[in-house]
Amino acid sequence: MTINSNTQSFSSLNGAIKVTQSSQAESSFTTQTKKLTDSVSIDISSNSESLEEETVIQARNGYVNPEEARQVKILEEHYSKMNEENKKFDYPYNHIFDKYKNTSSPYYVQGLTKQERDIAYSTEIHYLKDRKMFAYADAILRDETPILGDVDVAERKAYDREKVNEQFQSLLDKYNISIPQDTKLSFTIDPNTLKATVTGTDDETLTKSIEDVINTADNAKQLFLHISSSRSDDSTQYNAESSSKYGLVQNIKDVTGYNLKDLEIKDGKFVTEDGTDVFEIYTKKINENPNKSDFTKQMSIASDGAALAKLARNGFDSVPDLVLSIDYQNGSFYDVKQSENFGTEKNGWIKEWKDAKTTEAMAHKKEEYESQYLDTTQFTQKYNDIDLTSNKTNTKKENKEVLSKEELMLKYLFGDGKESKEDKDFLSSSFLNKEAL
Incomplete structure (x- = not known):
């Protein structure tokens, strides 16, 4: 020392x-x-x-549904073979039409539902144009477990949560920070500064240390984006208007370097210290960007310009900031102010929901139906009631981190x-x- x-x-x-x-x-x-x-x-x-300026936390972590990947491979192999056969005919488009639309053709495929027939026809037509577009209601997958889009989204969220938990733990380990067992912390992130504040413990040194590491590089920003991408439909801390304001503030800041929250409003405009309209700076920078097409430039200027003018007219605080929070306890982040929780020990509802929806889908494989499991609260409630506090009496020998x-x-x-x-x-x-x- x-x-x-x-x-x-x-x-x-x-x-x-x-x-x-x-x-x-x-x-x-x-x-x-x-x-x-x-x-x-x-x-x-x-x-x-x-402290090293390294972004360790990542909001999205490249989730791949293994069952979906397996089924895509099945479709890829089948339609690749069909495509080669279709191209042996002088008029492959006509041949595809005969297979699925012409009942008098010797090539007409029997035994398909109308939906399956339309899917096969469309898929083979797209394949001829070198565009691969698959549908999971394809007849080829008739005996396979259905891919449920909403369940897949939930599984992706749980996967990302697991990864974010690991990434945050690596940050703690890097700086030898140990959070005592059962300590429940709350992370709140300001959308304008993208800095996190931590509450939940009287240990001011621990609080300050955690804030210091989470606010390095873009770790707090990535946690903010992760909270946003983990929201469920009934989230009370998220709303579209506040989200649009956050997006506008970030767009202006990314292009001009100015934070709208810090600017004065004069004559219905956000102006810099020298009185320059920030939108003029934004427009100039956008038009000078060689990586954007003229169409994209026009759309960006029109869209952000209208939103900026409205916000300046009504005042920056006329729309609430998108302040997002998330809890943390015993190695995992836990969602707040919503019914769906993707944290460890509280995400078991996903499997129960998936099993119920899969059984339902298999029973209605060849017909349209309205699912009775659209509302997930019938599965989430008992998991939300789980007390995460350990009932064990931990000694230093049993838990060296306490x-x-x-x-x-x-x-x-x-x-x-x-x-x-x-x-x-x-x-x-x-x-x-x-x-x-």
């Missing part, structure tokens, strides 16, 4: 932490003759070497365990002195 008495700060050798004496009354101190009698604050963001505040700080500062006993004793006495004040 290195100690700089001139700057009243010290840092661990690995550069992970910088500790600065809160009181400015003393100009210096030594580790051997003077005890720390003033409180210390830990601010890992104050050391430029302590540490006292002093032990947590020492682990945070000396994650590699290589510092001397004297260094650790010094910091221990510092924390004890702080608690005695």
